[in-house]
Amino acid sequence: xxxxxxLNKRKEHNQxxxxxxxLNKIKEVIKNADAxxxxxxxxxxxxxxxxYSGKRFExxxxxxxxxxxxEDMYSAGFYxxxxxxxxxxxxxxxxFYNRYDVGATEVYRQLYQLVEEKNYFVLTTNVxxxxxxxxxxxxxxxxxxxxxxxxxxxxxxxxxxxxxxNVVKEMIVKQKDCKIPTSLVPICPVCGGHMExxxxxxxxxxxxxxxxxxxxxxxxxxxxxxxxxLVFFELGVGMNTxxxxxxxxxxxxxxxxxxxYICINKGEAWAPDEIRERSICIDxxxxxxxxxxxxxxxxx
Numbered sequence: 376x377x378x379x380x381x382l383n384k385r386k387e388h389n390q391x392x393x394x395x396x397x398l399n400k401i402k403e404v405i406k407n408a409d410a411x412x413x414x415x416x417x418x419x420x421x422x423x424x425x426x427y428s429g430k431r432f433e434x435x436x437x438x439x440x441x442x443x444x445x446e447d448m449y450s451a452g453f454y455x456x457x458x459x460x461x462x463x464x465x466x467x468x469x470x471f472y473n474r475y476d477v478g479a480t481e482v483y484r485q486l487y488q489l490v491e492e493k494n495y496f497v498l499t500t501n502v503x504x505x506x507x508x509x510x511x512x513x514x515x516x517x518x519x520x521x522x523x524x525x526x527x528x529x530x531x532x533x534x535x536x537x538x539x540x541n542v543v544k545e546m547i548v549k550q551k552d553c554k555i556p557t558s559l560v561p562i563c564p565v566c567g568g569h570m571e572x573x574x575x576x577x578x579x580x581x582x583x584x585x586x587x588x589x590x591x592x593x594x595x596x597x598x599x600x601x602x603x604x605l606v607f608f609e610l611g612v613g614m615n616t617x618x619x620x621x622x623x624x625x626x627x628x629x630x631x632x633x634x635x636y637i638c639i640n641k642g643e644a645w646a647p648d649e650i651r652e653r654s655i656c657i658d659x660x661x662x663x664x665x666x667x668x669x670x671x672x673x674x675x
Contacts, residue, residue, distance in 0.1 A: 398667055401655055404635050405668075409603035411490050412596065414620035415499040415506070418611020418640050422661040423482035425473060425503060435472050439465055442553050448473075459569060460554040466572060467546035467555065473503050474523035475540060483509040485665040486610070496596040500612075500619055502574060515596075517589040519619055521573040521580065528563040529571040531579035537570075601631050609638045610661050628653060639664050 405411065426432070428447035436445060445451040448469055456462035483505045497506055497516045502523050506516050525536040539561075546555045561570035573581060582590075607624040614621075628636040628650045636654040638644045639661050646654035657664055 397655060397657065398664070401637060402668060404606055404637065404655070405489065405493070405608075407604060408493065408606040408635075410494040410496075410596070410600040411606045411608050412600075412624075413486070413490070413495060413497045413499075414607065414609040414612055414624055415497065415501055416610070416612035416620065416640075417501060417615075418613060418643075419482065419486075419661055420480075420501055420503055420505060420611070422611060422641075423480035423505065425477065425480070425505075431472075436465075436468065438553055439468075458554070459560045460557055463546055463560060464550040464553050464555045467543045467550065470523045470539065470543050470572065471547050475543065477503075477505075477508075479509040480505060482662040482665060485662070485669045487511060488669055489665065490608075494600070496593060498593060498620055500616055514592065517593040519590075520575045520616075523572060523574075525573035526561055526570045527573045527581040528566060529569040529579065530563075530566065531581050532563060532566040532568070534581060534583050536573050536581060536583050536585075539572075597627070601627075601634075603633060605631065605634045607634060607636045609636070609640070611640055612638075613640070613643050625650060 421427075424431075427449045432445075432447055433440065436448070436451070439445050439451065443451075443454060445454065451465065452469065454465070456465065487509045491510070495515060497511055499506065499516070499518050500520045502518065502521050504522060504524060506518075507513060522536075524539060526539045527536050542559065542561065546559050549556055549559065562568070563570055571579075607628055609620060609624055612620045624636060625647055628634045629647075634653065636646055636650055638646060638654070638656045639659065640657075641660055642658065644656040644658040646656050
């Protein structure tokens with residue numbers, strides 16, 4: 376038993392040394408980077424505590440769970456409600472608890488502190504506004520999939536978005552028995568049809584003027600930094616929409632000889648063989664890794 380215990384302790388010690396070596400390498404890569412492109416998916420917000428399931432869902436949606444048998448916020452988003460009054464009772468709470476009832480989270484703060492003095496840009500599929508709340512500059516963010524804080528025409532009849540904070544909070548206050556008053560159902564001011572949350576769920580997703588400006592800034596960032604030491608810093612990106620962040624990051628790392636790829640994701644962290652020598656992948660909790668990276672002097 377003593378020999379087995381000694382071997383296990385040695386194994387744990389060797390693993391700690393290996394983990395420290397990997398984290399030091401990440402610090403070095405970020406410190407020496409000319410530019411950092413953050414690619415953020417749902418796993419980043421989950422690590423920050425914005426889970427769509429479990430206690431957070433059960434505490435805030437118990438009436439909807441009882442009435443509709445909902446299991447989590449993600450699948451609930453596809454529920455076929457019979458009326459607009461029912462639909463917006465649910466969606467007002469979904470928006471409220473993921474957009475307006477939360478401030479900047481510690482995980483996003485840790486990420487911001489890591490890159491705030493670097494030449495960075497953010498490409499994200501998240502729609503919870505956490506980057507803006509934390510202090511990341513709006514001019515350096517491209518949220519490709521929409522924003523919980525905006526309404527659009529459900530049919531995309533015109534290219535404009537509408538801020539929804541006031542009406543969402545009114546829906547929360549006035550809903551009863553999982554329904555809102557008919558007078559609060561949002562109506563498109565142009566065609567008179569239904570409104571939707573500005574989320575990319577179908578071909579009617581509205582990309583307004585600001586969306587295209589952000590897309591142009593993203594393209595310019597890539598063009599300006601493709602020959603420099605560019606770090607693709609991927610956080611919490613799964614395989615739901617890999618064509619937006621993950622696959623392009625792999626391809627550009629392979630094509631650009633000075634690029635480096637870092638991926639942190641619990642359960643889904645890997646890189647193709649073609650870029651293995653210029654990659655670091657950590658299968659673990661993003662918040663824990665960022666906390667360790669931030670324990671030292673801020674990266675300059």
